[in-house]
Amino acid sequence: MVKEIERKLPVVHVCTIVPISQTVGANRIVPAIAIPHPFGDPTRTPEEEKVIRRHLVEKALKALQTEITEQTVFTN
Numbered sequence: 001m002v003k004e005i006e007r008k009l010p011v012v013h014v015c016t017i018v019p020i021s022q023t024v025g026a027n028r029i030v031p032a033i034a035i036p037h038p039f040g041d042p043t044r045t046p047e048e049e050k051v052i053r054r055h056l057v058e059k060a061l062k063a064l065q066t067e068i069t070e071q072t073v074f075t076n
Helices: 002-008 018-024 046-065
Strands: 012-015 028-031
Touching: 012 018, 012 046, 018 028, 028 046
Parallel strands: 012 028
Antiparallel strands: none
């Protein structure tokens, strides 16, 4: 299904378990924080969480704009 969506619209898969994303065929993969809290860390202050979330969203947007020819994991 991921490949069908990609034919019409580029997609970034933000995930906590990268090998699963690779297995299902996601092309642009951004690793998330943790399974129960992919976009945050409840042990952090709200201000720290905002920084973490913003960084992940910016990374996903950069991945979305990047031309790729094969599955790519965006780690930075």
